[in-house]
Amino acid sequence: MENRAIPERAPEFEEVFVIYPFSRLNAFPLRDFEYIGVRPSERTRAQLMDRKVLDRCVIIAPVSFRKTDYTLHRQLRAIDNNLLISQLNKGQIAAEDEVFIPRVKLMRLFADLPQLLANTNRILGQCSFSFDFTSVKNKATFTGNRYNDKQLLYKYCMDGFSRRYGRNDRVAAERIQRELEIIENLRFSSYFLITDDICRYARGRNFHYVGRGSGANSAVAYCLGITDVDPIALKLPFERFLNPKRKSPPDFDIDFSWNERDEMYDYIFNRYQTGHTALMGAMSTFRSRSILRELGKVYGLPKAEIDRLVHEPEHMLNKNEVTNTILSVYNRMADFPNQRTIHASGVLISEEPLTCYSAMDNPPKGLPTMQFDMYVAEDIGFEKFDILSQRGIGHIKDCRTIVRENLGVVIDTDNPKRFFQDAHIATQLKSANTIGCFYIESPAMRQLLTKLRCDDYLTLVAASSIIRPGVASSGIMGEYIRRHHDPRRSSIRTPCLRNSSKRPMA
Numbered sequence: 419m420e421n422r423a424i425p426e427r428a429p430e431f432e433e434v435f436v437i438y439p440f441s442r443l444n445a446f447p448l449r450d451f452e453y454i455g456v457r458p459s460e461r462t463r464a465q466l467m468d469r470k471v472l473d474r475c476v477i478i479a480p481v482s483f484r485k486t487d488y489t490l491h492r493q494l495r496a497i498d499n500n501l502l503i504s505q506l507n508k509g510q511i512a513a514e515d516e517v518f519i520p521r522v523k524l525m526r527l528f529a530d531l532p533q534l535l536a537n538t539n540r541i542l543g544q545c546s547f548s549f550d551f552t553s554v555k556n557k558a559t560f561t562g563n564r565y566n567d568k569q570l571l572y573k574y575c576m577d578g579f580s581r582r583y584g585r586n587d588r589v590a591a592e593r594i595q596r597e598l599e600i601i602e603n604l605r606f607s608s609y610f611l612i613t614d615d616i617c618r619y620a621r622g623r624n625f626h627y628v629g630r631g632s633g634a635n636s637a638v639a640y641c642l643g644i645t646d647v648d649p650i651a652l653k654l655p656f657e658r659f660l661n662p663k664r665k666s667p668p669d670f671d672i673d674f675s676w677n678e679r680d681e682m683y684d685y686i687f688n689r690y691q692t693g694h695t696a697l698m699g700a701m702s703t704f705r706s707r708s709i710l711r712e713l714g715k716v717y718g719l720p721k722a723e724i725d726r727l728v729h730e731p732e733h734m735l736n737k738n739e740v741t742n743t744i745l746s747v748y749n750r751m752a753d754f755p756n757q758r759t760i761h762a763s764g765v766l767i768s769e770e771p772l773t774c775y776s777a778m779d780n781p782p783k784g785l786p787t788m789q790f791d792m793y794v795a796e797d798i799g800f801e802k803f804d805i806l807s808q809r810g811i812g813h814i815k816d817c818r819t820i821v822r823e824n825l826g827v828v829i830d831t832d833n834p835k836r837f838f839q840d841a842h843i844a845t846q847l848k849s850a851n852t853i854g855c856f857y858i859e860s861p862a863m864r865q866l867l868t869k870l871r872c873d874d875y876l877t878l879v880a881a882s883s884i885i886r887p888g889v890a891s892s893g894i895m896g897e898y899i900r901r902h903h904d905p906r907r908s909s910i911r912t913p914c915l916r917n918s919s920k921r922p923m924a
Contacts, residue, residue, distance in 0.1 A: 428452070435541055437478055440464075448474050453541070456534060458527050459515055465530060476538045477528055479519050482512035490747045494754070496716040503716045555799040557690065558769045560611035567607040571638075572598060574614060578641030582648070590637060590650055597638045597656050604660060606668065609801055612690075612767060613670050614642045616803070619685050625678045626815045626831065631671035631804065635659040644670060646834050652879065671763070671804040675812035682805055686765060687785060693771045696778055698764030698795060698802050699788040702756045709751050713744040760787055764802035766795065810856045837875075844873040857882065869899050877902070 427446060428436040437455040438445070440463070448454070455478030456464045464475060483491040495511045496503040519527075528534050560567050575594060583590040601607055613633075620627050621643070629645035635654040639645045649656065660668050674682055687695050704712065707728050714724035717740050727736050727744070760783060772778060775798060778786045788795070795802060818829050837843055846852065848871055850864040858867065858878070866872075866881050880902075884895045 435545070437476060439478075443471070453537070456531075457513075457515075458519065458524070459513070461528060461531060464534070469533070472531070472533045473537070475534055476541055477524065477534050479524060480512070480516045481518045482516040485517045487750065488514055489743070490750055493713060493716055493747060493751075497712045501716070502718050504718075549798075551797065551799060553799055554605060554801065555768055555770070555775070556801050557608055557612065557694065557767045558605075560608040560615070564605070564607065567611060568602050571601070571607045571611055574611075575638050575641045578643060582641050593637050593650055593656070594641065597636060597660075600656070600660060600662070601638065604662065606660065609668065610638065610642065610644075613639075613644055613672070613803060615689070616672065616682065616686060616805070617642070617644050619689075620672075620674065620678075620682065623678075623681070625674060625682070626811055626818075628673040628808075628811060629670060630673065631669040632659040633668060633670040639670070643832075644672070646832060648835070651835075652876075668801060669804070671806060673806045673808045673811055675815060676807040676809045677812060679805060679807035683765075683785060686767075686803075686805070690767050693773065693786075694768045695786075696766050696772050697783070697785050697787040698761035698766060698792055699779070700759045700761045700791050702759050703753045704751050704756050705753070708756070709748055710744065713747070713751075717744065758787075758789060761792055761802075763804045763806040764792055764795075765805055766800050766802055768800070808856075847878060848873040866895070866899075870902055 430449075431451055434451060436452045438452065440454060440456055440460045443454055452474075454475045456475050457478055457480075464472065467475075492503060492506060492511055496506055499506070499510055501510075525535060558564075561570055575598065579585075579590065579594060601610060617627065617629070629639065630647070633639050634645045634647040635649050635656050635658045636645075637649050637656065640648055647654070657664075710728050711724055714727060719727070719740065723735075726733055727741060730736070731745075758779060760781060766772065766788060768775075772786075772788065776789045778788060781787055790798075792802060814831060818831065821827055821829055847867060850867045852858045852864055852867065857863070858881075863881070863885055866885055867878075870877055870881055872878055872881055880898070884890065884898050889895055
């Protein structure tokens with residue numbers, strides 16, 4: 419993260435073996451954990467060495483590419499160094515023999531150096547690697563111990579329960595008790611409390627936010643004020659968000675205004691331990707045009723020829739040795755990692771220092787960033803916190819300010835239920851007059867609202883689900899519209915609400 423050069427000699431390690439290249443043979447006296455690596459191509463030189471020196475040597479056979487990918491390796495190294503492929507020097511590329519060598523063949527190659535075989539097997543016998551892929555790696559507790567987390571989450575939830583449902587709603591009370599039990603059994607109390615802590619800070623700063631994702635299926639999240647979606651009224655099952663059999667981690671997406679998210683980042687990184695908090699990394703890959711353009715540059719093709727290769731791949735002038743070489747690796751380079759970048763919103767808050775899992779970058783954003791992406795994080799056992807920004811959230815706040823200044827009316831956007839019965843909104847929906855409304859202003863969405871004659875929230879929720887490409891192309895959209903207007907075609911009248919919480923309704 420600090421971009422420091424690798425030192426010439428390793429520090430004093432414990433439970434680590436350090437293997438230096440053969441070129442460092444006489445650079446300094448070797449410590450107990452230090453050895454010299456001998457490659458297959460260096461074994462002839464090793465045979466001439468003193469027996470005492472061989473006692474500190476082991477076999478090393480790096481694997482940098484497949485046998486057929488040496489050309490691709492050179493091309494990628496040229497791209498990385500921003501050089502013509504002819505300008506690469508020996509130190510910028512791997513040796514041509516850095517391919518996987520089967521164990522039997524490797525032993526046969528070093529048959530004349532039994533000391534190296536013995537040293538290598540002895541070291542391998544002492545090495546082990548273990549990693550826990552089952553436990554959650556997030557910050558284990560919010561208060562310092564699980565019991566206090568459980569008590570605090572219950573207290574905050576009951577405070578919100580009175581505000582959201584009143585004190586006598588037995589259905590809601592039973593649902594919340596069941597949710598709290600599952601949350602505690604799966605050890606997610608701290609995950610809820612940290613998310614709640616972020617939202618409490620936002621409310622204290624008068625920052626408007628929208629909580630969504632599968633977390634909107636939780637009545638506990640609704641009571642805490644993380645979301646404003648009532649899952650009981652909308653019949654959203656909590657088990658879609660969190661249940662003992664669910665393999666993927668839970669998901670809270672918190673949207674903030676575009677000009678307030680940086681302060682939220684400042685709070686999160688200052689509130690939680692340095693070294694235990696980082697942005698989620700991501701990996702951009704080589705795709706279609708970028709492959710042709712990058713390879714064209716390393717072979718020195720003029721821009722006009724690269725453009726022709728990109729836009730007119732079948733052109734007769736593209737048939738030459740250079741373009742044939744470029745096209746020969748095209749499929750192997752597709753989706754190959756290009757460069758690390760930052761995930762759009764993910765934040766990790768870990769129990770152990772994050773350097774236990776990966777090195778970190780410090781990109782222009784100025785915040786430490788993991789070198790793995792969300793898929794690796796999920797496999798390891800991290801549940802990320804999605805802290806997003808939307809200009810639409812800022813527009814809502816601006817609109818409230820304008821109304822207050824011009825009319826003296828304070829609009830409460832924290833309780834959306836009253837909008838569900840608003841006659842003016844129902845009229846606008848039915849006439850598909852939704853230009854300027856996030857997610858429901860596209861021509862396709864307005865056409866669907868017209869076909870459904872949508873004038874209520876549940877139908878709007880259903881529309882937001884069936885508009886998706888897979889559902890629409892399968893014919894389910896058309897069938898839903900028919901059943902919506904003729905309930906006799908189906909005994910099920912309740913609309914599909916599966917995706918209702920994925921997008922905020924502005």
